[in-house]
Amino acid sequence: xxxxxxxxxxxxxxxxxxxxxxxxxxxxxxLDLFGIAAVAFIVACGGGIVRDLCIGAIPPTGLSDWRxxxxxxxxxxxxxxxxxxxxxxxxxxxxxxxIGMGFFAxxxxxxxxxxxxxxxxxxxxxxxxxxxxxxxxxxxxxRIPLILQREIYASAALLGAxxxxxxxxxxxxxxxxxxxxxxxxxxxxxxxxRYHWQLPTFAGRRRGQGPSG
Amino acid sequence: xxxxxxxxxxxxxxxxxxxxxxxxxxxxxxLDLFGIAAVAFIVACGGGIVRDLCIGAIPPTGLSDWRxxxxxxxxxxxxxxxxxxxxxxxxxxxxxxxIGMGFFAxxxxxxxxxxxxxxxxxxxxxxxxxxxxxxxxxxxxxRIPLILQREIYASAALLGAxxxxxxxxxxxxxxxxxxxxxxxxxxxxxxxxRYHWQLPTFAGRRRGQGPSG
Amino acid sequence: xxxxxxxxxxxxxxxxxxxxxxxxxxxxxxLDLFGIAAVAFIVACGGGIVRDLCIGAIPPTGLSDWRxxxxxxxxxxxxxxxxxxxxxxxxxxxxxxxIGMGFFAxxxxxxxxxxxxxxxxxxxxxxxxxxxxxxxxxxxxxRIPLILQREIYASAALLGAxxxxxxxxxxxxxxxxxxxxxxxxxxxxxxxxRYHWQLPTFAGRRRGQGPSG
Numbered sequence: 001x002x003x004x005x006x007x008x009x010x011x012x013x014x015x016x017x018x019x020x021x022x023x024x025x026x027x028x029x030x031l032d033l034f035g036i037a038a039v040a041f042i043v044a045c046g047g048g049i050v051r052d053l054c055i056g057a058i059p060p061t062g063l064s065d066w067r068x069x070x071x072x073x074x075x076x077x078x079x080x081x082x083x084x085x086x087x088x089x090x091x092x093x094x095x096x097x098x099i100g101m102g103f104f105a106x107x108x109x110x111x112x113x114x115x116x117x118x119x120x121x122x123x124x125x126x127x128x129x130x131x132x133x134x135x136x137x138x139x140x141x142x143r144i145p146l147i148l149q150r151e152i153y154a155s156a157a158l159l160g161a162x163x164x165x166x167x168x169x170x171x172x173x174x175x176x177x178x179x180x181x182x183x184x185x186x187x188x189x190x191x192x193x194r195y196h197w198q199l200p201t202f203a204g205r206r207r208g209q210g211p212s213g
Numbered sequence: 214x215x216x217x218x219x220x221x222x223x224x225x226x227x228x229x230x231x232x233x234x235x236x237x238x239x240x241x242x243x244l245d246l247f248g249i250a251a252v253a254f255i256v257a258c259g260g261g262i263v264r265d266l267c268i269g270a271i272p273p274t275g276l277s278d279w280r281x282x283x284x285x286x287x288x289x290x291x292x293x294x295x296x297x298x299x300x301x302x303x304x305x306x307x308x309x310x311x312i313g314m315g316f317f318a319x320x321x322x323x324x325x326x327x328x329x330x331x332x333x334x335x336x337x338x339x340x341x342x343x344x345x346x347x348x349x350x351x352x353x354x355x356r357i358p359l360i361l362q363r364e365i366y367a368s369a370a371l372l373g374a375x376x377x378x379x380x381x382x383x384x385x386x387x388x389x390x391x392x393x394x395x396x397x398x399x400x401x402x403x404x405x406x407r408y409h410w411q412l413p414t415f416a417g418r419r420r421g422q423g424p425s426g
Numbered sequence: 427x428x429x430x431x432x433x434x435x436x437x438x439x440x441x442x443x444x445x446x447x448x449x450x451x452x453x454x455x456x457l458d459l460f461g462i463a464a465v466a467f468i469v470a471c472g473g474g475i476v477r478d479l480c481i482g483a484i485p486p487t488g489l490s491d492w493r494x495x496x497x498x499x500x501x502x503x504x505x506x507x508x509x510x511x512x513x514x515x516x517x518x519x520x521x522x523x524x525i526g527m528g529f530f531a532x533x534x535x536x537x538x539x540x541x542x543x544x545x546x547x548x549x550x551x552x553x554x555x556x557x558x559x560x561x562x563x564x565x566x567x568x569r570i571p572l573i574l575q576r577e578i579y580a581s582a583a584l585l586g587a588x589x590x591x592x593x594x595x596x597x598x599x600x601x602x603x604x605x606x607x608x609x610x611x612x613x614x615x616x617x618x619x620r621y622h623w624q625l626p627t628f629a630g631r632r633r634g635q636g637p638s639g
């Protein structure tokens with residue numbers, strides 16, 4: 001499996017699960033068919049487009065490569081056609097969100113390095129790729145972004161992107177390095193959801209605010 | 214009428230009606246003079262600026278060409294000075310929004326082609342140009358964007374941008390092609406508002422959510 | 427003091443106070459440690475990143491220069507560690523916001539000129555640098571941006587950026603010109619807060635809407 005193919009695969013897999021998470025959230029908010037497709041595409045490609053603008057990849061891949069649009073449409077059809085199946089996962093939006101986050105953190109960091117940028121922007125842009133789409137989804141659906149409230153999210157993305165960047169700098173095998181980063185970040189995310197791991201908050205009023213939405 | 218002049222005219226007309234729609238919405242939300250001007254400019258130029266960043270047109274025309282700012286200020290003065298006239302149109306924000314959408318979808322798609330990009334990004338960036346400003350307006354005014362709820366909007370922009378891109382590829386006359394795209398997309402938008410055309414929704418709870426804001 | 431050093435200093439000072447304002451707002455909204463850090467960084471660097479994308483400074487300094495991240499983290503630690511001190515300032519968020527605005531308006535306008543852009547985009551991008559981060563903060567925290575309601579804000583940034591651009595064009599001394607712009611814009615902002623200066627609003631319903639949040 002060539003390196004380019006591997007990262008294309010990671011990116012398209014992340015695109016699919018993010019689009020799925022976006023389509024489900026939009027469906028639950030009673031948006032219409034086009035609104036669902038638009039939110040799915042924005043969740044899937046929004047973070048990557050911002051990353052591409054920041055690294056000078058013009059035009060952004062999400063716009064110029066038809067596969068991203070194709071995969072997004074496939075995810076919308078899945079969310080609409082196989083909804084009962086999708087719904088069985090207790091928190092489907094969060095679940096797919098957490099998977100896509102890991103894929104995007106690693107693929108985003110790799111792409112920034114590939115364009116010749118340093119370790120710090122690569123890690124930050126991995127995080128932007130991973131959380132950008134989800135933040136846009138929540139902003140569009142008019143709620144405080146999950147990632148600012150659900151604690152182990154951006155931090156998990158940061159971890160995955162850092163593993164990828166560090167590993168590439170140390171010359172580790174590209175065959176398993178991305179999977180390690182993905183497993184680490186997505187795994188921590190899912191575990192934190194399951195066991196309610198939290199980072200501390202510091203507000204004066206101690207009553208916890210419930211999850212938005 | 215030269216091609217460059219024609220598309221400049223389309224772009225500035227779209228800018229005027231979008232700025233008008235933004236100024237009216239901001240006025241209704243009780244923003245002050247500067248807030249009104251800022252929202253008007255963002256609605257009018259926000260989508261185009263995102264498009265310009267994506268096609269590599271640096272600096273974005275909305276920032277570097279003084280006519281966009283001038284036209285926006287003119288629209289603000291119109292919205293403030295001729296408000297009773299503007300108000301007679303039953304749904305003024307939506308009306309002007311629908312007109313500007315058609316102009317921007319066509320002009321945005323053309324500009325992306327003109328910068329050497331392919332058909333798919335040109336169509337998508339036509340849609341971004343057309344809906345970007347309106348989405349920003351709704352995000353800033355803290356409501357779920359109209360385009361995700363009012364059904365025949367982004368789809369109408371998609372149609373207008375597709376007509377423009379397809380027509381240019383087929384070498385159709387630049388004299389009437391843009392007008393066909395504008396008429397088609399803006400016309401469908403206005404008809405859908407009048408006759409309440411809708412795309413299907415898929416939410417479990419069937420009670421329709423009223424329009425936000 | 428060299429010119430480059432001076433503007434670096436202005437930029438980093440603005441970064442610190444904006445990050446502080448972001449951290450305080452996020453803390454008050456009960457976000458967790460990572461949410462606070464993310465909002466602080468976005469408030470501090472969001473406007474500058476948009477400016478850098480618009481002037482073609484790729485990658486944006488906020489991502490590639492580690493000092494911006496370092497200063498943001500320092501501001502988060504200050505907001506968490508010295509909160510009682512910070513809180514004594516009656517309206518801490520608005521206060522620091524108003525200071526950072528002046529620094530960023532001037533530094534942003536200067537950077538756009540430095541990259542060879544004209545006077546109009548330089549002034550507009552000074553305003554974008556100054557207000558972009560604050561707008562993003564309010565959008566993320568799900569409220570109508572302060573700058574659209576609190577009147578003398580974007581207008582003060584416009585004044586500061588204009589003084590800087592005009593002064594540079596006229597060849598005035600770079601040693602005191604930025605300070606004049608900062609003093610003017612930040613001063614007007616603080617005075618407008620203290621004395622409740624307002625620009626006119628035009629809404630039909632006259633009851634003032636209270637401040638959001």
